[in-house]
Amino acid sequence: MRGKTSASLLAFAALGACVPQASPPQAAAAPAPVSAPTPTPAIMPAPPALPTAPPPTMQYLYGSGEAAALSIAAYRSLTDFAQTQVAKHPADSVILAEGSTLDAPRFEACGTKPLAAVFDVDETMILNVGEEWHEASSGLPYDSKVWDKWEKTGADKVAPVPGAVAAVNALRRMGVTVIFNTNRLAENAAQTAAAIKFAGLGDAVHRETLFLKGDDNMGSAKDGRRTTIAAKYCVIAMGGDQLGDFTDLFNQQGMSVKGRRDEVSSGWAARLWGAGWFLLPNPVYGSAIKGGFDDVFPMDRRWSVPPEETK
Ligand SMILES: [Mg+2]
Numbered sequence: 001m002r003g004k005t006s007a008s009l010l011a012f013a014a015l016g017a018c019v020p021q022a023s024p025p026q027a028a029a030a031p032a033p034v035s036a037p038t039p040t041p042a043i044m045p046a047p048p049a050l051p052t053a054p055p056p057t058m059q060y061l062y063g064s065g066e067a068a069a070l071s072i073a074a075y076r077s078l079t080d081f082a083q084t085q086v087a088k089h090p091a092d093s094v095i096l097a098e099g100s101t102l103d104a105p106r107f108e109a110c111g112t113k114p115l116a117a118v119f120d121v122d123e124t125m126i127l128n129v130g131e132e133w134h135e136a137s138s139g140l141p142y143d144s145k146v147w148d149k150w151e152k153t154g155a156d157k158v159a160p161v162p163g164a165v166a167a168v169n170a171l172r173r174m175g176v177t178v179i180f181n182t183n184r185l186a187e188n189a190a191q192t193a194a195a196i197k198f199a200g201l202g203d204a205v206h207r208e209t210l211f212l213k214g215d216d217n218m219g220s221a222k223d224g225r226r227t228t229i230a231a232k233y234c235v236i237a238m239g240g241d242q243l244g245d246f247t248d249l250f251n252q253q254g255m256s257v258k259g260r261r262d263e264v265s266s267g268w269a270a271r272l273w274g275a276g277w278f279l280l281p282n283p284v285y286g287s288a289i290k291g292g293f294d295d296v297f298p299m300d301r302r303w304s305v306p307p308e309e310t311k
Contacts, residue, residue: 048139050137050138050139051136051137051139054132054136055136055284057283057284058132058136058284060281060283061123061127061281061282061283061284062127062129062132067162067281068162068163069162070280070281071161071162071163071164071280071281072162072163073163074163074239074278074279074280075161075162075163075164075166075167075239075278076163076167077274077278078117078167078237078239078278079166079167079170079171081236081237081274081275081276081278082117082170082171082174082176082236082237083174085115085236085237086115086174086175086176086236089110089115089234090110090234090236091109091110092107092108092109092110093107093108093109093110093230093233093234093235093236094107094235094236094237094238094272094276094277095107095108095118095226095227095229095230095235095238096108096223096226096247096249097227097230098223098227100247100249101249102249102263102269105268105269108227108230108231108235110234111234113232113233113234114175114177114232114233114234115174115175115176115177115233115234115235115236116176116177116178116179116229116233116234116235116236117171117176117177117178117179117235117236117237117238117239118179118180118181118226118229118235118237118238118239119178119179119180119181119238119239119240120180120181120182120239120240120241120242120245121180121182121184121192121195121196122182122183122184122241123161123241123280123282123284123285123286124161124164124239124240124241124245124280125160125161125164125168125180125196125199125201125239126158126159126160126161126164126195126196126199126201127158127159127160127161128150128154128158129157129158129159130150130154130157130158131146131147131150131154131157132284134146134150142285148185148188151184151185151188151191151192151195152188152191153191154195155191155192155194155195155197155198156198158195158198158199159199160199160200160201161280164199164201165199165200165201167239168201168202172202176236177209177233178201178202178209179209179210179211179229179233179235180196180204180209180210180211181211181222181225181226181229181245182210182211182212182213183212183213183220183222184212184213185212185213185214186206186212186213186214186215187214188212189206189210189212190206192204192210192212193205193206193210196210211225211228211229215228216228220244221244221248221251222244222245222248223247223248236276237276237277237278238276238277238278239278239279239280240277240278240279240280241279241280241281241282241286242282242286242287242288243260243264243287243288244287246272246277250263250264250287251287256295257290257291257295257296258295
């Protein structure tokens with residue numbers, strides 16, 4: 001479902017390496033009567049210390065004004081763009097048609113279909129504050145079994161992404177249907193609808209305005225569900241925190257970190273960001289969190305402190 005890394009684990013491991021110090025030597029004393037030697041207590045490793053602060057990625061996403069400002073800006077751009085599309089009823093959805101490739105994209109036709117906007121849920125419309133608190137405070141990594149329990153029981157421990165409530169309200173006032181397409185499990189549909197409702201995002205009806213992993217046989221891939229939605233609606237905008245919330249083409253096997261970034265940054269895809277496709281920030285987990293030094297830092301942009309500055 002979700003792939004995650006946890007920076008807090010590093011601090012957790014380092015702290016766990018601490019051991020108690022040996023007692024200082026005692027001053028000489030009068031000889032004691034001979035008796036059986038006292039066993040020397042074994043030095044046991046201290047239990048791992050719990051993290052004292054959330055990892056920086058969570059501080060940013062769940063705590064910072066900067067992330068809130070980014071999200072509000074993304075949702076304002078989305079509603080402003082939607083307003084222009086409502087006025088002209090575009091010829092094409094912003095959903096790629098079946099058979100599209102990165103080199104040959106085609107978009108679903110709108111015809112006279114009613115308008116809709118399609119959103120991912122996790123870290124797009126709602127912040128999973130309760131579950132991320134569990135991970136941050138325990139030092140435990142993401143676990144799909146724990147996440148399943150979270151879906152089932154955490155509906156009242158989520159928060160709306162800043163700007164999301166205003167956006168869905170504005171879209172509905174324009175006559176645009178708000179649809180959720182998430183990789184939460186179909187078997188937890190009722191609890192996910194409850195979480196969406198609790199966050200102030202209104203009603204979500206399974207297989208009508210709520211599409212989930214398990215609704216088809218494509219697993220976490222969302223293109224099939226998008227095709228189902230586009231058969232009924234002219235989709236004028238999509239919002240997500242992962243590239244897979246827009247097309248599965250960016251998650252093809254073998255695509256390098258740089259190749260993926262290049263595809264997103266050029267041609268037809270680049271023209272959609274902020275004009276049909278709207279991305280929300282998520283540095284905490286997901287498909288963006290990967291790459292070694294060679295993927296992230298080009299050889300011709302590497303710098304080190306010049307030797308004379310180190311003296
Ligand atoms: Mg998401």
